[in-house]
Amino acid sequence: xxxxxxxxxxxxxxxxxxxxxxxxxxxxxxxxxxxxxxxxxxxxxxxxxxxxxxxxxxxxxxxxxxxxxxxxxxxxxxxxxxxxxxxxxxxxxxxxxxxxxxxxxxxxxxxxxxxxxxxxxxxxxxxxxxxxxxxxxxxxxxxxxxxxxxxxxxxxxxxxxxxxxxxxxxxxxxxxxxxxxxxxxxxxxxxxxxxxxxxxxxxxxxxxxxxxxxxxxxxxxxxxxxxxxxxxxxxxxxxxxxxxxxxxxxxxxxxxxxxxxxxxxxxxxxxxxxxxxxxxxxxxxxxxxxxxxxxxxxxxxxxxxxxxxxxxxxxxxxxxxxxxxxxxxxxxxxxxxxxxxxxxxxxxxxxxxxxxxxx
Amino acid sequence: xxxxxxxxxxxxxxxxxxxxxxxxxxxxxxxxxxxxxxxxxxxxxxxxxxxxxxxxxxxxxxxxxxxxxxxxxxxxxxxxxxxxxxxxxxxxxxxxxxxxxxxxxxxxxxxxxxxxxxxxxxxxxxxxxxxxxxxxxxxxxxxxxxxxxxxxxxxxxxxxxxxxxxxxxxxxxxxxxxxxxxxxxxxxxxxxxxxxxxxxxxxxxxxxxxxxxxxxxxxxxxxxxxxxxxxxxxxxxxxxxxxxxxxxxxxxxxxxxxxxxxxxxxxxxxxxxxxxxxxxxxxxxxxxxxxxxxxxxxxxxxxxxxxxxxxxxxxxxxxxxxxxxxxxxxxxxxxxxxxxxxxxxxxxxxxxxxxxxxx
Numbered sequence: 179x180x181x182x183x184x185x186x187x188x189x190x191x192x193x194x195x196x197x198x199x200x201x202x203x204x205x206x207x208x209x210x211x212x213x214x215x216x217x218x219x220x221x222x223x224x225x226x227x228x229x230x231x232x233x234x235x236x237x238x239x240x241x242x243x244x245x246x247x248x249x250x251x252x253x254x255x256x257x258x259x260x261x262x263x264x265x266x267x268x269x270x271x272x273x274x275x276x277x278x279x280x281x282x283x284x285x286x287x288x289x290x291x292x293x294x295x296x297x298x299x300x301x302x303x304x305x306x307x308x309x310x311x312x313x314x315x316x317x318x319x320x321x322x323x324x325x326x327x328x329x330x331x332x333x334x335x336x337x338x339x340x341x342x343x344x345x346x347x348x349x350x351x352x353x354x355x356x357x358x359x360x361x362x363x364x365x366x367x368x369x370x371x372x373x374x375x376x377x378x379x380x381x382x383x384x385x386x387x388x389x390x391x392x393x394x395x396x397x398x399x400x401x402x403x404x405x406x407x408x409x410x411x412x413x414x415x416x417x418x419x420x421x422x423x424x425x426x427x428x429x430x431x432x433x434x435x436x437x438x439x440x441x442x443x444x445x446x447x448x449x450x451x452x453x454x455x456x457x458x459x460x461x462x463x464x465x466x467x468x469x470x471x472x473x474x475x476x477x478x479x480x481x482x483x484x485x486x487x488x489x490x491x492x493x494x495x496x497x498x499x500x501x502x503x504x505x506x507x508x509x510x511x512x513x514x515x516x517x518x519x520x521x522x523x524x525x526x527x528x529x530x531x532x533x534x535x536x537x
Numbered sequence: 538x539x540x541x542x543x544x545x546x547x548x549x550x551x552x553x554x555x556x557x558x559x560x561x562x563x564x565x566x567x568x569x570x571x572x573x574x575x576x577x578x579x580x581x582x583x584x585x586x587x588x589x590x591x592x593x594x595x596x597x598x599x600x601x602x603x604x605x606x607x608x609x610x611x612x613x614x615x616x617x618x619x620x621x622x623x624x625x626x627x628x629x630x631x632x633x634x635x636x637x638x639x640x641x642x643x644x645x646x647x648x649x650x651x652x653x654x655x656x657x658x659x660x661x662x663x664x665x666x667x668x669x670x671x672x673x674x675x676x677x678x679x680x681x682x683x684x685x686x687x688x689x690x691x692x693x694x695x696x697x698x699x700x701x702x703x704x705x706x707x708x709x710x711x712x713x714x715x716x717x718x719x720x721x722x723x724x725x726x727x728x729x730x731x732x733x734x735x736x737x738x739x740x741x742x743x744x745x746x747x748x749x750x751x752x753x754x755x756x757x758x759x760x761x762x763x764x765x766x767x768x769x770x771x772x773x774x775x776x777x778x779x780x781x782x783x784x785x786x787x788x789x790x791x792x793x794x795x796x797x798x799x800x801x802x803x804x805x806x807x808x809x810x811x812x813x814x815x816x817x818x819x820x821x822x823x824x825x826x827x828x829x830x831x832x833x834x835x836x837x838x839x840x841x842x843x844x845x846x847x848x849x850x851x852x853x854x855x856x857x858x859x860x861x862x863x864x865x866x867x868x869x870x871x872x873x874x875x876x877x878x879x880x881x882x883x884x885x886x887x888x889x890x891x892x893x894x895x896x
Contacts, residue, residue, distance in 0.1 A: 211853075
């Protein structure tokens with residue numbers, strides 16, 4: 179592993195179990211029946227552990243969207259032409275995409291990264307141009323990229339994640355754009371979870387049953403041709419990944435090294451998280467799953483990461499849309515733990531808590 | 538029905554099917570694979586119909602929390618003492634409750650209403666004091682309130698809902714506080730859906746199995762003793778309801794009469810919605826269910842209203858917490874429909890949409 183990357187990974191602090199314990203005690207004293215905030219309670223306790231504060235305060239919301247192309251599209255694995263990746267990056271920059279409409283409304287800072295889009299993109303103040311390669315190579319015929327490129331994805335992504343995290347205590351969300359990128363994500367998921375391509379491969383953006391069978395075959399071929407070393411996440415990224423996937427894995431590591439919590443979006447971000455958590459297992463405690471994507475392989479990723487998604491709205495768009503939507507809820511969970519009065523402070527009678535703890 | 542109430546109900550416009558149709562066409566042309574925004578798409582189309590605009594814009598978020606007491610608590614149906622209702626109202630006003638922590642963070646205007654709390658409450662600029670009665674009477678022995686009081690709940694609630702709606706195009710959420718109020722809500726749900734108390738009655742704030750059996754018996758007794766006219770929602774409210782439930786039903790009608798969309802919280806708001814939609818069936822098209830409460834009867838209410846909840850976070854607190862959390866998501870759905878570019882506008886290739894429509 180590259181030395182800068184090793185430093186980043188080494189800088190990711192474990193969540194603080196002592197703070198989480200005290201946060202749980204505080205949570206139980208707040209003016210509400212114990213457990214009545216449901217999933218928000220566990221979210222808030224984890225945020226306490228991440229930020230090292232029993233009164234966690236989220237100080238900002240940032241989203242990094244990484245874009246990249248995939249020459250495996252020439253195998254007919256997707257419905258849209260490859261040019262759409264670049265067109266959608268321009269749409270992000272113009273504010274016309276779903277995620278940018280949401281981000282404006284929900285006050286999320288957006289960073290767009292050209293990790294490796296095929297077509298050249300114009301310079302734009304809102305675009306970070308890494309262009310680690312002109313689209314990942316066709317993984318059904320050979321590796322997506324060199325190991326050096328894979329490391330560069332992670333290092334550059336980590337720098338971007340660190341900037342997005344700012345001074346910490348922020349929520350950093352990840353999103354993707356890349357026509358064809360459910361195919362490498364299915365391959366990564368198969369390689370790193372040990373599940374078969376038949377279950378890690380889904381319909382992506384509109385495959386019928388025959389097309390799905392074909393796509394599954396391409397994923398299987400990518401794994402057979404490249405034979406990635408499943409004990410080496412960087413090798414998996416290089417062999418069957420993609421530039422935006424590598425950058426997103428780096429973003430997670432970088433943001434975590436600056437004490438942020440990370441909200442991952444759907445299947446592509448999930449595949450990136452599989453890579454990132456292999457490089458740094460304790461990163462997993464800092465991850466929140468924004469939503470459960472309708473893409474089949476995503477549930478396998480979530481199970482493997484041990485994450486329960488915040489939302490389940492039958493979405494399958496990517497871009498970070500599912501992550502952005504979950505941010506206000508995660509923030510509200512923190513606000514409850516930080517700002518609610520305890521029974522003592524509020525002078526509210528607490529004779530019910532013993533009994534209600536029995537539910 | 539009181540004439541002011543009749544005017545309010547008469548002022549609730551049906552949602553516009555023509556606008557919804559055009560919104561659906563616009564939704565299909567936005568720069569994303571068709572259907573990929575999942576549940577957000579149907580939410581956005583309904584908002585278009587409610588606001589009469591294919592580019593619906595939500596202009597603000599308001600929450601009305603109504604509080605009331607229930608003398609049925611003397612039958613041992615709940616874990617907390619009756620005083621907690623008043624104590625929690627003070628906690629709302631001091632900003633120490635879960636819903637007020639969330640509302641601050643999510644920028645929601647909160648109005649707190651004393652619909653009928655037992656203990657007197659001090660004057661406070663943030664509190665609307667209706668005090669229609671000193672707590673609802675014990676419904677296991679007779680009616681909760683007079684028919685006149687029930688009508689007053691609806692009329693006063695509607696005025697508050699109209700104020701909360703402002704000039705319209707707002708989201709108005711409803712929340713409740715009332716120790717013991719799952720018991721009348723179970724009775725209302727049984728009366729208005731035809732389901733038996735055994736399925737409409739849940740554990741509320743911490744009942745064990747024996748206590749749940751006892752509580753179910755109390756609900757059944759309330760229905761037997763009062764024999765509400767199930768074709769007359771005002772009679773149901775008067776016989777087995779509560780002051781805060783009536784006020785919330787009124788809030789929904791009032792907000793709807795000012796062209797707002799309404800986000801209902803959990804079981805208590807759901808029982809109020811059953812009453813309000815009986816008085817004005819077309820109100821139902823303006824309702825969104827913020828979440829699925831862990832309280833058993835709530836799912837029956839949602840089925841009856843034909844509503845799919847936005848969130849499912851295992852919460853069972855009330856106060857409006859589940860409604861408030863859903864507001865940013867509903868707003869984001871509107872923002873996507875209103876602000877996203879179409880394929881033509883953005884110059885994005887749309888050759889995939891035909892194929893992806895087959896999924």
